Amino acid sequence: MGTAIPEYVVVLLQESLPAWGVAGVVGRSADGGLEVRAATAHLHVARAPAGLPFRWLVSLGDRKRAVSGVPGLLRTVRAGIDPSYRPIAVRIAALPLAP
Amino acid sequence: MIPIWVLTGFLGSGKTTLLGRLLKTPGFSRTAVIINEFGEIGLDHDLIETSDESFVALQTGCLCCTVRDDLVLTLEDLLRRRAARTAPPFERVVIETSGLADPAPILHALMMGPTFAGQLFVAGVVTTVDAVNGWRTLDRHKEAIKQVAVADRLLLTKTDLLAMPATALSARLAALNPAAQHLPAAFGDVEANTLFDLACGEKAPVELARWLAASAAGEPRRTEHVHDAEIVCIAIVRETPMRAVGLTLLLEVLAEHCGGDLLRLKGLVNIAECPERPAVIHGVQHVFHPPAWLARWPSQDHRSRLVLIGRNLRRAWIEALLTALEMEVAEVHGGAGKLATTGEE
Numbered sequence: 001m002g003t004a005i006p007e008y009v010v011v012l013l014q015e016s017l018p019a020w021g022v023a024g025v026v027g028r029s030a031d032g033g034l035e036v037r038a039a040t041a042h043l044h045v046a047r048a049p050a051g052l053p054f055r056w057l058v059s060l061g062d063r064k065r066a067v068s069g070v071p072g073l074l075r076t077v078r079a080g081i082d083p084s085y086r087p088i089a090v091r092i093a094a095l096p097l098a099p
Numbered sequence: 100m101i102p103i104w105v106l107t108g109f110l111g112s113g114k115t116t117l118l119g120r121l122l123k124t125p126g127f128s129r130t131a132v133i134i135n136e137f138g139e140i141g142l143d144h145d146l147i148e149t150s151d152e153s154f155v156a157l158q159t160g161c162l163c164c165t166v167r168d169d170l171v172l173t174l175e176d177l178l179r180r181r182a183a184r185t186a187p188p189f190e191r192v193v194i195e196t197s198g199l200a201d202p203a204p205i206l207h208a209l210m211m212g213p214t215f216a217g218q219l220f221v222a223g224v225v226t227t228v229d230a231v232n233g234w235r236t237l238d239r240h241k242e243a244i245k246q247v248a249v250a251d252r253l254l255l256t257k258t259d260l261l262a263m264p265a266t267a268l269s270a271r272l273a274a275l276n277p278a279a280q281h282l283p284a285a286f287g288d289v290e291a292n293t294l295f296d297l298a299c300g301e302k303a304p305v306e307l308a309r310w311l312a313a314s315a316a317g318e319p320r321r322t323e324h325v326h327d328a329e330i331v332c333i334a335i336v337r338e339t340p341m342r343a344v345g346l347t348l349l350l351e352v353l354a355e356h357c358g359g360d361l362l363r364l365k366g367l368v369n370i371a372e373c374p375e376r377p378a379v380i381h382g383v384q385h386v387f388h389p390p391a392w393l394a395r396w397p398s399q400d401h402r403s404r405l406v407l408i409g410r411n412l413r414r415a416w417i418e419a420l421l422t423a424l425e426m427e428v429a430e431v432h433g434g435a436g437k438l439a440t441t442g443e444e
Binding site for chain 1: 348351352355356411412413415416419420422423424426427431
């Protein structure tokens, strides 16, 4: 896994802000990560360092949060920029792989 | 398992008239009817006569806000009485909501009922719409729009009072919920077995295919309509099979980020791990049925098809989400394949 954020993550976060009703911009940063700028916060998203069982690292100031995948990334980004968002502990049981 | 049907519709849309007619017909025998009336003094149950094999239970208060627990208790009590043979051996349950009820919380209560799981299942939602006043009702009452949006079947009532067919209203209902089957009813006349027949067994693939086809009508790849009160119907088609974990994660994100705005979700999904049998998914707001597996595909079309009806949903976001999940799952399956839970540094 390289250090650059793949395009599908960029597109997803760009589409997520209007879907959540949050004004802001998402763009690539010089270090290959992503900047998410909203009225209330400025987040940085990067690939998690190799060797960790995580995929993404979300930074809000000095605070860093590692997440394992897209659902966690969306949850963490939204919690950082959407004051009205209240994370809920919804977990869907895995679909049986066979009927 | 015993099917539960939710009969909803705005005040004065003809629910009680319909029930009164149905309860006198042989096709509606062995039915337990739960009538929910708003207010301390109920009248509707007095307006309904039943046959020997059917009976009516009454609840007062609005099901959607105050008596959801009571509904579960009522159903549990009915099952107990049926098992003890102190109640008729009903084979169908119909719950008539009050006219002001938001049906979504009621569906939640039914789908989450802890003790009657395995004995009862939600077969569908029938919504009555007054052909004469329905248009104005939809203009003025958001509950009425929600009642239409979650319906599996829409029953246009009082058509006998119209000089002309309710073409505009029918079109509005079709735009609001393109997946629902439309049935006319004059004087509350409709065949019980037509209205409450089961979309299961041999008929399930046909029923679901109709639901999905109606939602995607006119455009094979995608369709989107903007409706009353910002309710949107989005149909998404995926050419390639989805991995089971990808679908699981999609449902999790939708539940978490759309919540109450996702009024209804249905889908026929080609799961990569079992491509010969499609998985059927149903959801109301943040609650999803366990997936059901059809014995076979209903047609030669083996593409995954999802239909979402909700408020302020954005197609671009849902498409981007699905793509991102598929890409990530593919990366993980092709790589180390280990994912951990969320953590902090």
